[in-house]
Amino acid sequence: xxxxxxxxxxxxxxxxxxxxxxxxxxxxxxxxxxxxxxxxxxxxxxxxxxxxxxxxxxxxxxxxxxxxxxxxxxxxxxxxxxxxxxxxxxxxxxxxxxxxxxxxxxxxxxxxxxxxxxxxxxxxxxxxxxxxxxxxxxxxxxxxxxxxxxxxxxxxxxxxxxxxxxxxxxxxxxxxxxxxxxxxxxxxxxxxxxxxxxxxxxxxxxxxxxxxxxxxxxxxxxxxxxxxxxxxxxxxxxxxxxxxxxxxxxxxxxxxxxxxxxxxxxxxxxxxxxxxxxxxxxxxxxxxxxxxxxxxxxxxxxxxxxxxxxxxxxxxxxxxxxxxxxxxxx
Numbered sequence: 001x002x003x004x005x006x007x008x009x010x011x012x013x014x015x016x017x018x019x020x021x022x023x024x025x026x027x028x029x030x031x032x033x034x035x036x037x038x039x040x041x042x043x044x045x046x047x048x049x050x051x052x053x054x055x056x057x058x059x060x061x062x063x064x065x066x067x068x069x070x071x072x073x074x075x076x077x078x079x080x081x082x083x084x085x086x087x088x089x090x091x092x093x094x095x096x097x098x099x100x101x102x103x104x105x106x107x108x109x110x111x112x113x114x115x116x117x118x119x120x121x122x123x124x125x126x127x128x129x130x131x132x133x134x135x136x137x138x139x140x141x142x143x144x145x146x147x148x149x150x151x152x153x154x155x156x157x158x159x160x161x162x163x164x165x166x167x168x169x170x171x172x173x174x175x176x177x178x179x180x181x182x183x184x185x186x187x188x189x190x191x192x193x194x195x196x197x198x199x200x201x202x203x204x205x206x207x208x209x210x211x212x213x214x215x216x217x218x219x220x221x222x223x224x225x226x227x228x229x230x231x232x233x234x235x236x237x238x239x240x241x242x243x244x245x246x247x248x249x250x251x252x253x254x255x256x257x258x259x260x261x262x263x264x265x266x267x268x269x270x271x272x273x274x275x276x277x278x279x280x281x282x283x284x285x286x287x288x289x290x291x292x293x294x295x296x297x298x299x300x301x302x303x304x305x306x307x308x309x310x311x312x313x314x315x316x317x318x319x320x321x322x323x324x325x326x327x328x329x330x
Contacts, residue, residue, distance in 0.1 A: 001245055001253075001263075001288065002236060004036040009043065010051050010066040017187040017199070018065040018073065020250040021054055022279060024154035027064050029248035029282075032327050040151050040330060047146040050166055054144040054156060056137055058180075059201035060084065062144070062156065069183065070162070071169030074141055076176025080202040085135045092131045101132045102139035106161065113145040113160040177202070177210050182230065188258050190219050190227035198257035227260075242288040244316050246301075246324050249279045254290070264290045268306055284320075286313055294321070301325045 005012050012035055013019060019027035032038045043064075046052040053070040057063040060081050065073055086093060101123065108114060108122050120133040136142075141162035149156025163169075177200075184196045193211050197204040211228050219227040229235075247254070254264045254272060264272060264283075268290055272281050281293040284303070292305035301321035309317075 001034070001285070002240055002242060005034055006036050009035065009038075009046055010068070013052060013064060014066050014069055014183065015186055017183040017252070018057065018063040018069065020252050021062045021064050021149070021156075022250050023248070024149050024156060025151055026248035026250045028151050029246065029324070029327075030251065032324065033245045033247065040327070044146065044150045044152070047150060053162070053166055054146075054149050055142060055162065056081075058199060060138070061201075062149075067166045069179070070166060071171050072176045072179040073183075074162075074176065075169065075171035075173055076178075076180045077200055077202055078138070078176075079173060080200075080206070081138045082135075084201070085138050089131055089135065092129065093135070096129065096132060098132075098135060098139045101128055101136050104128075105136045105140050105142075109142075109159065109161050109164075113158050116157040116159060119159060174210075177206060178214065181207065181210055181214065185216070185228060185230045185233065188253070188261055189233055190217075190229040191260060192221075192225055192227060195257045195260065199252075199255070221260075242285070244313070244320050245285040246294060246320060247283045247285065247290075249277075249282050251280065251283070254280055254283070262289060271306065284317060286317075294324075296325065296328050299325060299329060301328075 007015070009031065012031065016034070019030050021027050028040055028043055031043060043052065047054060051067055052064050053067055054062065054064050055070065057065060057073045058077060104123065104126050105119065108119060123132050123136070124130065142159045143162045143165045144156040145158045145160040145165070147153040148158035180200045181196055184199050185191060188199070193208040194204050196211065197207040200207070215231060216228045217231055217233070219229065221227050252258065253261060263285065272283060272290060272293070282295060283290045283293050285291065286309065291307070291309065292303060294304065295302050301324050303317055303321060
């Protein structure tokens with residue numbers, strides 16, 4: 001956020017712990033704000049070349065992650081995702097064998113990717129209840145196959161087997177959890193075990209012993225809580241220059257687990273995440289914190305500051321907004 005990166009695209013995605021992707025354009029805007037000279041087709045090509053993978057991962061939500069991170073992320077969250085789903089649907093899945101369901105999904109995908117509606121229909125034809133499709137992807141790992149789920153074709157409903165798309169994995173749950181801890185701290189640290197667990201979507205009891213075992217730096221928060229961070233992670237001072245930045249909807253840095261970053265002032269949380277916009281508004285940062293929202297409309301970026309801003313800041317925002325408008329136009 002302080003300076004656009006010149007690192008390879010996959011490395012940048014790893015540095016931020018993956019990108020939440022319920023809305024296909026969101027990771028494109030997120031990378032435009034974080035990378036020097038980023039172009040839309042770079043992410044689409046990375047998906048097509050299987051360097052970036054789009055799938056259901058942390059918190060049982062759609063993310064993009066590097067092909068290196070994906071199998072470790074999945075190994076770390078698999079058991080917790082399955083247990084969450086079984087609890088949520090306990091009345092509907094009584095007597096349902098999800099291993100059998102996953103085996104049928106594998107067979108249906110044996111000859112290549114299939115659209116989600118067709119997979120759901122095939123499972124019903126197999127005699128499984130409707131709910132079976134909602135949990136199938138937690139027992140057999142699926143990826144969303146491009147061009148679906150990209151800027152130009154936004155509906156991400158074409159599924160393929162992850163083991164065919166990026167290769168089989170032997171990663172263990174312990175290895176995956178340790179990797180998740182390191183990725184979270186790299187993107188959001190210093191943090192507590194509860195914050196890491198909230199981001200990953202796993203019980204804090206599985207994360208805390210790993211963080212206590214790893215060779216991590218430790219700090220003490222103002223509330224007296226122990227905070228963990230990577231050994232050589234940079235800690236910019238309070239006087240570090242903070243240019244304006246534009247963030248998309250579904251921006252992970254604004255979610256509750258990332259409160260310690262102080263990117264989203266609490267007085268604006270109800271505005272950014274309201275009942276009308278549970279996915280969040282698209283926001284912009286001033287001095288490293290959310291100061292308003294934006295939207296692309298008629299080839300322009302429309303700014304809506306939450307409070308009056310100095311003229312110099314508005315000029316800086318307008319300059320950045322012109323670049324983002326050009327990015328939308330392609």
